Amino acid sequence: MPDIILCTINARYIHASLGLRYLYANMQNLQSITEIHEFTTDQRAEDIGEKLLLRKPKIIGFGVYIWNVDITTDIIRIIKSVAPETTIIIGGPEVSFEQHDQSLIQWADYTIQGQADLAFKDLCQEIYDGSADQKFITPIPFKLNEIESPYAHYSDDDIHNRVLYVEASRGCPFKCEFCLSSLDKTAVAFDIDNFLLDLKRLLDRGARQFKFVDRTFNLKISSSKKILNFFLEHIDNNLELHFELIPDRLPEDLKDLITQFPAGSLQFEIGIQSFNPNVQKIISRKQNHQATCDNISWIVQNSHAHIHADLIFGLPSETLDSCAAGFDLLYSLQPHEIQVGILKRLRGTPITRHTQPYQMQYMKTAPYRVLQTNTISFVDMQRLVRFSRYWDLVANSGRFPHTLPILLNTSPFTNFMLLSDWLYETTAQTHRISLPNLFVYLYEFLLINKANNTILEERLLADYSHNKLKGRPSFMTTKLIRSERQSTSFARQNRHQKPTKTTVADLEN
Structure with a gap:
């Protein structure tokens, strides 16, 4: 039985906690009595508490984030109620600031404020020695070469069944005020050669899905090139890489490397957040709009990379009209997905x-x-929240590549907001809308809005086949088209491949 458990509650099983593995890697003499236990937010707090207590730990450390703070609070409350002798340590971004109004803080014995890579082990040692006398611990700053690498502590199950989180650097030099990274003084890189050795070991063990958590992957171009070259040397059909890019910084030599990656292997998350210059000034965000637009268009037109472009609605001084203008501009650049987020404080x-x-x-x-x-x-903000949800359901899902153009037409934001308002009025739901029912709703909405019936049926029927749904839709009169070409790229990305043109003759054959 372990004396110490490292625990966090992930949003989904596929997410493997990098933070816990950093803590475990740096436990030194306490590592042999430490275990990692991960759960998901769809599990019950009492079940998680039971599983943890069955291991009879003396200390449990919880990683607390915005998505798991509520269930983590419930788990700790249960543990402290039935096993009060268990020492609880909490850390993570959700408990590192503004602790005065958090009940979780009251239940925990100790709170680590900031990067706990080394501080967690030190605190555990002090607890064993009887010298831990501070409830709140602010870690002493350290250099990245002082901490042990976490990557050997991904299990074989992690490697074969989960996305592996990795980082070539920490921090961010930018000061966007909605982001926790704005508190960083700068970005600091890990030793690139040692990092590539870690990646090679993971590849040799069979790892193929890597998500880089670097806030600014292409900040230091020389390192970015080394990483991309490394993966090009080890490319295969199953490799999937995710990077977050600065949108206005894409030199020619980096572009050249990007073009060499096959379809399905490269995914870029590109944060736009707002195209409104006044908003950007207010939130201390610097971005060259023209370079941003040019680079997104270039990636779409000249590479196989899959682009997630991010917008945030609800920023200070942003209006409904400026949200619409920014959305329409971004849509015109044709990223594969537009992630519409609502501002969180x-x-x-x-x-x-x-x-x-x-x-x-x-x-x-x-x-x-x-x-x-x-x-x-408030009413319009609620409409934007629903817009975001329905956009993910209809557009980002990649399930309606033939129908989406006639739905959005020349005014993407306005027309999709019309659909969003109508869908909510019709269904009173933003979740649990089945795909067959969604086809029915789109058909009804577009007919109400004077869409050409023949063209509408052709497009929806093509998408029906695109989704490999069986049977004939009851509201349609033409035949299902046959299945289109298969692809080896990843499923959601594959749904975003440009559709082939479908004619009535194609439908009848």
Whole structure:
């Protein structure tokens, strides 16, 4: 039985916690009595508490994040109620700032504020020695070469069944006020050669899915090139890489490497957040709009990389009209997915300074989403929340490549907001809408809005086949098209492949 358990609650099983593995890698003489236990947010708090206590630990350390703070609080409350002798240590971004109003803090014995790579082990040792006398611990700053690498502690199950999180650097030099990384003084890189050796060991063990958590992967171009060259040397059909890119920094030599990756292997998350210059100034975000647009268009047109471009609605001084303008501009660049987020007031972020000037009201509990501002009412903010959900369901899913163009036409935001409002009025749901029912709703909405019936049926029927649904839709009169070509790329990305043109003759054959 372990004396120490490292625990976190992930959003999904496929996510493997990098943070816990850093802590485990740096436990030194205590590593042999330490175990990692991960759970998911769809499990019950009492079941998780039971499983942890069955291991009879003396100390449990919890990683606390915005997505798991509620269930983690419930778990700790249960453990402290039935096994009060168990020492609870908490850490993570959700408990590193503004602790005065968090009940979780009251239940925990110790709280580590900041990077706990070394501090967690030191605290455990002090607890064993009887010298731990501070409830709140602020870690002493350290250099990255002082900590042990975590990657050997991904299990074989992790490697074959989960996405592996890796980082070539920590921190961010930019100061976007909605982001916790704005608190960093700068970005610091790990030794690139040692990092590539770690990646090689993971590849040799069979790892093929890597998500880089670096906030600015292409900040240091020389390192970015080394990493991309490394993966090109080890490319195969199953490799999947995810990077977060700075959108206005893409030199020619980096472009050349990007073009060499096959379809399905490269995914870029590109944060736009807002195209509104006034908003960007308010939140201290610097971005060259023209270079951003040029680079996104270039990636779409000249590479096989899959692009997730991010927008945030609800930023201070943003209006419904400026949200629409930014969305339409981004859509015109044709990224494969537009991730529409609603502003969240993360604990500790400087966005708080705009609360009074812009009359920003936020949810008091996680995820702390903005409810209204002086330029977007609560009712309109709710419409934007639903817009985001339906956009993910209809557009980002890649399930309607033939129908989406006639749905959006020349005014993507306005037309999709019309659909969003109608869908909610019709269904009163934003979740649990089955795919066959979604086809029916799109058909009805587009007919109401004067779509050409023949073209509409052709497009929806093509998408019906694209999704490999069986049977004939009851509201359609033409035949199902036959299945189109197969692809070896990843399923969601494959649904975003440009559709082939379908004619009535094709449908009848």
